[in-house]
Amino acid sequence: MLRRALSTLANTALLPVRGATLLYRAGRAHQHFFQPVLNGALGDQLAVRHDPRAIALSFRRGGQDVPVAELGLTEFKQKTVIFIHGLMGDELIWQTGFQDAPEGPLRYGPRLAAEAGCRPLYLRYNSGLHISENGRALSLLLTELVETYPEAIGELVLVGHSMGGLLIRSAGYYGSEQLVVSKEQLPIAKLSRRKKLPTAHSSLPTAKAPWLAHLRAVFLLGVPHEGSYLEQNGLLVERLLQRINLFPTRFLSEAIARRSNGIKDLGQALLVDEDWQQPDDPALPRPRTTVPLLPGVHYHVLVGDWLRASRPQALRDYFGDGMVGAASARGQVFDDETALPPGTTVRTARFAQQHHGGLLYNAEVYQYLRQWV
Structure with a gap:
């Protein structure tokens, strides 16, 4: 006792x-979630202050940034799949999801490597920056990749979740246009020692980016092609609080207004510099530059359907996967088959009772990727 x-x-x-x-x-x-979340919320401000916590766009391996020259790619013409996370995410969401839990179930990247024999590469970027800033940087990084390893890179496949899919489309735009880019504009961690950037005031070559010739397929998982209703509602709240114009509401509206440029761009899915550089008129949506699909690329648009089938269809379409509405995830640019560039195809798949984050580890989504990658 x-x-x-x-x-x-x-x-x-x-x-x-x-x-x-x-x-x-x-x-x-x-x-590992803290730094990506901080960058997603305030990453543009961290970058301006040169804060060491600001993430620079880079390939990642073993929890570290890896310059392209140190990737050490050797397999001849191997299919290469590049995974790009969304707002406040990081590269681990494609692998196990937890830095200190290697015994956890493997996700899409390692499974595709083991079962499909492809080469997975993982990207991390500051999701608080403008989407177009990251898109330009991504195009340059992919150019460096194919030029550094011309014998190792075969077909190129890009997989983007949420904001990551918008980065892919923005990179395709800048890769096709080859606009003038300065060294200071590119949020890249470390560039290959084999390749030198132009001087600050010189431009890149005028030809299309060479990585586009390797691009075969793009998978877009829960991507807000027409904007995010959450950010649209956030902007509405900010403006309503401003109109009330009392000290508490001014304080709240100013706090909301400090959200990052990346979050603000999600409201209308702004993919090009000129779109967010226009003066903001509260009475009108910003005009958006049309970003066409790329020729010869197979697009796969994966849409989550969070609510049960018994719910009204209008309600299911509005909430979509809980973060991105169904119409936005489908995207108007993918609807008109008669306007597709030569060799371009679009396949849309809808996954029942699947929320936004669940698209990253769902068995049916993986089987879809396994079939079409």
């Missing part, structure tokens, strides 16, 4: 210690 009582007292005394240990372990397992 005494032994049992002493044991109970000991266990009770140790509860705070055990709870703190569990809390510490949970924090360790999720610590």
